[in-house]
Amino acid sequence: xxxxxxxxxxxxxxxxxxxxxxxxxxxxxxxxxxxxxxxxxxxxxxxxxxxxxxxxxxxxxxxxxxxxxxxxxxxxxxxxxxxxxxxxxxxxxxxxxxxxxxxxxxxxxxxxxxxxxxxxxxxxxxxxxxxxxxxxxxxxxxxxxxxxxxxxxxxxxxxxxxxxxxxxxxxxxxxxxxxxxxxxxxxxxxxxxxxxxxxxxxxxxxxxxxxxxxxxxxxxxxxxxxxxxxxxxxxxxxxxxxxxxxxxxxxxxxx
Numbered sequence: 569x570x571x572x573x574x575x576x577x578x579x580x581x582x583x584x585x586x587x588x589x590x591x592x593x594x595x596x597x598x599x600x601x602x603x604x605x606x607x608x609x610x611x612x613x614x615x616x617x618x619x620x621x622x623x624x625x626x627x628x629x630x631x632x633x634x635x636x637x638x639x640x641x642x643x644x645x646x647x648x649x650x651x652x653x654x655x656x657x658x659x660x661x662x663x664x665x666x667x668x669x670x671x672x673x674x675x676x677x678x679x680x681x682x683x684x685x686x687x688x689x690x691x692x693x694x695x696x697x698x699x700x701x702x703x704x705x706x707x708x709x710x711x712x713x714x715x716x717x718x719x720x721x722x723x724x725x726x727x728x729x730x731x732x733x734x735x736x737x738x739x740x741x742x743x744x745x746x747x748x749x750x751x752x753x754x755x756x757x758x759x760x761x762x763x764x765x766x767x768x769x770x771x772x773x774x775x776x777x778x779x780x781x782x783x784x785x786x787x788x789x790x791x792x793x794x795x796x797x798x799x800x801x802x803x804x805x806x807x808x809x810x811x812x813x814x815x816x817x818x819x820x821x822x823x
Contacts, residue, residue, distance in 0.1 A: 591617065595658045596803075597650075599623045599640060599697055600667030602630055604766045605716065608792035609664050609799045616800060619657040623649055623667065640667045640693030650700050659704030662803045665694040666716040668734070672727045683730040690734035695741055698756070702749060711754040712803045715742050716795075717812070719762040719820040735760075739812055746810035755809040757802045762816025765789040786817030 594613075601610040601622025610633055614620045621634040629635030634656050638649035653660060668690040671682040694715050705711025720728055721735030738758050745756035763769055763780050769789055772780075781787055798815045802808060814820055 594618045594661040594803075595653070596620045596662040596664070597623070597653055597660045597697075597701070598664040598666055599638070599693075600625075601633065601664075602627065602635070604768075605761065605764060605792050605795050606664075606666040608796040609666060612793070612796035612800055613662070613803070618662070621653040621657060621660075625667070640696055641688050643696055646696055646700050654704065659708055660701045661705065661708065661710065662712045662714070663697060663701040664714045664716065664799055664803075665697050667693055667697075668716070670728070670731050672731065674727050675729050678730065683733075686730040687734045687737075690731070691737040691741070694738060698741070698745060702745075702754065705754050706749070706752055709753045711749075711752075713742070713745060713754065713756040714799050714802050715756065715758045717758045717760045719760050719814065719816040719823075721760060722812075722823040723820040742812075743810040750809050753806075755802075755806065757805075757808060757810065758812045759795060759798050759802070760812055760814045760816065760820065761790065761795050762814070762819045763789045764795060765791055784817040784819045785821075788817065790815060790817060 596613045596618045598606050598610040598613070598620065600606040602624035606622065607630060610620050610622050614632065621636065622629060623636055623638035625637065625639055634653065636649040636652045639645045650660065669686055671686050673682055698713050701713065702711065715738040717738040718731070718735040720732045721738060724732055742756040742758045745754070749756070762784065769777065781789065795815055798813050802813065
């Protein structure tokens with residue numbers, strides 16, 4: 569086998585001075601893509617030249633995207649949403665399962681409904697959209713699934729047993745998909761964001777924000793664009809499968 573260090577420009581697929589081949593636009597779907605991290609992810613894919621659709625459950629969607637109403641807890645709603653997206657931009661090649669909810673409460677006070685509804689939306693919802701997306705991916709023999717977890721899923725958080733359990737479950741879900749469908753050219757990976765500068769964190773009291781930042785080696789909250797860059801990376805990384813990529817400033821390292 570020739571030594572790559574001795575490879576001449578004429579034998580390389582990227583000769584000196586040659587422009588890299590343009591990447592083919594892909595059909596991308598971001599659930600919960602109407603605000604916050606989801607909107608940043610959708611915007612990053614659109615800026616990269618992909619055809620991007622988003623789902624939203626309520627309100628008016630942002631301009632510039634093909635938007636469909638969908639409820640990740642309702643299989644029929646998702647079927648209709650996927651059908652609309654496929655008709656508009658072709659089978660989904662990149663799925664970012666971002667939609668989720670919180671219902672925080674201390675363990676002794678948390679109701680069955682509070683626990684079950686969060687798992688249904690966050691974990692079962694990600695499973696539902698992945699199940700629907702892989703129909704087209706298997707036919708195409710390629711696909712990227714990115715599940716949006718949280719540092720809380722591995723680190724834990726008081727008052728969030730439901731949310732932490734749902735986000736921890738993303739790891740087993742992604743790794744099972746990776747083992748089941750990796751031979752079909754389909755990858756499934758997890759992003760675990762830490763504290764991110766969003767409307768939710770901005771509403772926290774300044775003292776609470778300072779306390780959280782004190783635990784983060786980076787000393788700051790992340791930007792939504794930094795989460796979006798991680799999603800772009802995983803959508804391009806064909807040999808990364810079943811991985812958990814923390815984007816948390818070092819908060820959860822070792823977990």
